[in-house]
Amino acid sequence: MPTIAAIATPPGAGGIGIVRLSGPQAKNLLARMFLPLSPRFENFRPWLLHRGRVIDCKGEALDDVLAVFMPGPRTFTGEDMAEIHCHGGPFIVQAVLENALRLGARQAQRGEFSRRAFCNGRLDLSQAEAVAELIAAPSREALRYGLNRLDGLLGRRVLALREELEALRGQVCLAVDFPEEEVECLAPEAFARAVNRVALAVRQLLAGQKRARIMQQGALVVLAGAVNAGKSSLLNALLGRNRALVTEIPGTTRDFLEEACTLDGLPLRLTDTAGLRATDDAGNAVESVEELGVALSREKLRQADAVVLVLDGARLGPEGAKARVCPDPAAREALELAGEAPVLLAWNKCDLCLPAVFPPRWAGAMPCCAVSAKSGENVEALATALRRLLLAGSLEQPASDGLAPNARQALALERALVELEALAADLRDKRPYDCCAVRLEAAAALLGQVTGLSSPAEVLDGVFAQFCIGK
Template identity: 65%
Template sequence: METIAAIATPRGAGGVGVIRISGPRAREVLAAVFRPSADIAEFRPWVLHHGVVLDDDGPLDDVLAVYMPGPRTFTGEDVAEIQCHGGVFLVQAVLEAVLRKGARAAGRGEFSRRAYLNGRMDLSQAEAVAELIAAPSREAVRYGLQRLEGELGRRVEDLRVRLDQARVQMCLAVDFPDDEVECLPPEEFDGIVRDVADGIASLLAGCRRAAVMQEGAPVVLAGGVNAGKSSLLNALLGRSRALVTDIPGTTRDFLEECVNVNGLPVRLVDTAGLRESGETVERLGIERSREKVTQADAVLILLDGAALGEEGATATVCPDAAALEALKLAGDLPVLLVWNKIDLCRPACFPPVWAQGRPCVMISARTGEGVDELASRLHDLLLRDAEARPPEDGLAPNARQALALERALEEIKALRGDIRAGRSYDCLSVRLDTALAHLADVTGVDTPDEVLNKVFSSFCIGK
């Protein structure tokens, strides 16, 4: 392979910049641009050396350099790194000096791709590298680390090997029907397939929660005009982001902001108050509000406690027309009813009679009272489903891996049906091979180049 190089630290000025070199000429390229401050016969592997990096015009910077021989490196190749001062021009100048001495500029994710191709990690581990870098929360970091350590790949490979062993026994029975070859009984075959299906289902159980942790959950603030949606958005953000006035219909369009809710990344969406309006712009904003409610992971329905009064919670039917519409739009989505403005009026009973067991919380978005409890309730609401909770080891697949596992599970379920229907082993082998191929996609066994290109194109340059 060619020797590649790239800046491994983020763009922009910083205290330190790192240029990474990987490939068969890594040591040669490093020696060509680096002059050590002390006489050394050769680079001591895995030891930082102090010196000066040079280009064709002379010294560039005072640096530290390290040479790391393969295969015990990230890429499995010889690797060298130069740590220079982190000025934008300086880091780029050092990289250009390295490229002029025989290295090629690395593409997106090329270091991780080489690690995968050289057997240093499977595809699920390579993806974990990018996910760990982009992790928006501590829980997302935990999931990324678990996959990076290879536990997900090992679990999937174990399932694949168990299916493959059954396939070998099937092939022997099909290819040598006249020989005394021990045939896999259908009952035993079905038992193996069932156990593999259970293992796949266990891995898929944490997919939803992992997606929330990695990407953030869209949560819509819905309700009538002047219910306090924008005030609550500002209270959760800890700053004034949305315009708040006493004029009904101030919010004309949705406003989206990201916030960390007890360790959970959440995308809060403030929407226009639900009501009938003859004004064109407001009417368009209300239609967008309705659309956003149906696309949310959870809905906070705000009730104007001051308008409903003390007895507003004792009715058998919700007296807030906008809240009723929001409940209908939300359907089966998780909903948290938020009685706002308790600084002006507290309900006579709580939770409201008409809530019918739905989770409720009382707050004052203006004073902040109850907002911490709301954040805690929202966190639990988003993660409350038992099916959304991953195993304690955090082995939750990402979207690509989950799709491959789901396809494998579909084939296995159909395979079990064919086994019970008494299909011949040569027919059963078709579904079995397909399931094996989908499991192999998770870890990248025989993965086509187009899939690899798509995976690694999402990586940053230098990783």
């Protein structure tokens, strides 16, 4: 493998800039670039920072630096590595890199350091992806998720499931190759139980995909309800500042308003929408502005990861919660549009009117909170309930975060699950074992794609192309 070099720190000026080298010539190139200042310097003692000057090909000093040599295989890439820590001016860092390239190093490609770590067995593919996810983590939750994935939690779990399938393949091959021999082989009932056990474990992994996406990309939370229910006021209360215009005039919000925030480390996109109602201009040749706003509200409800359904408690009155069916037509429409998205019921204006019973009888198992957006009463409790809703009721399970697959991994798991379910159906239909072995092999290969054991080159190229040059 050629020795590669790249700038490992972000573009622009900074206090420190790092040029990283990896490959068999890393130590030799570092020695040719580095002039130590200490008279006691002895041939780059591993893992120790040495102070000196970087010199160019003409022997002229470029900068006062710290340099370190790290011998493989116990490095990030599994190869010999070296780093030069210079001052972070763009010209200085680029000059150090260009000097390394003139001496024989090759410019690293995107993600090449991480790809070498994968190829040398230092990381599996799920851990390599976690490196990029850690760098791009937008919140504390995403950071915790990435760290757990980097520890290999998901990779070890998927590898264990794949090993179960490989063990089944061995027993199936024995039964197919020696059908008339008196050897111990897998009974159909035990075969089916093992396949169903692996399928269940795959479903459990897939259940965490939405949680992972929310932690990495943030959740779209839509505030919906009738006009003048207090959606804009509740948005302002959750943000802690006046972002949305609030008036007593019905239909003040004509367009959706989206604001990014974090909820105890969880990234959110809070969306205030126009109140749902039939507008006065319905049926006219030219749609009104409000009609367009209501149409956007309906579209946002269909896209939502979660919905905060805001009820006007003052208008519904104390008896509004006793009804067997929701008395608010706008709320009924919002519930229908939300589909499978979880819904949190916010009984607003509780400072003006408390419900006779709470939660409302028609709410069923829906989580509910009585709040006052105007006074701020119970807004913190609403925020806590919203976070719990988005994270499926689990607030204190840091280890489980590492078992949540990303989109690429989830696709491989979904395809493996299809093969396992088809295999279970074949076993119920008493298909021959040689036919079952084909699906078993396909499922094992798809699980191998999660960790990179059986990933084609184009998949690897796509993964590592998303990395920065220096990683």
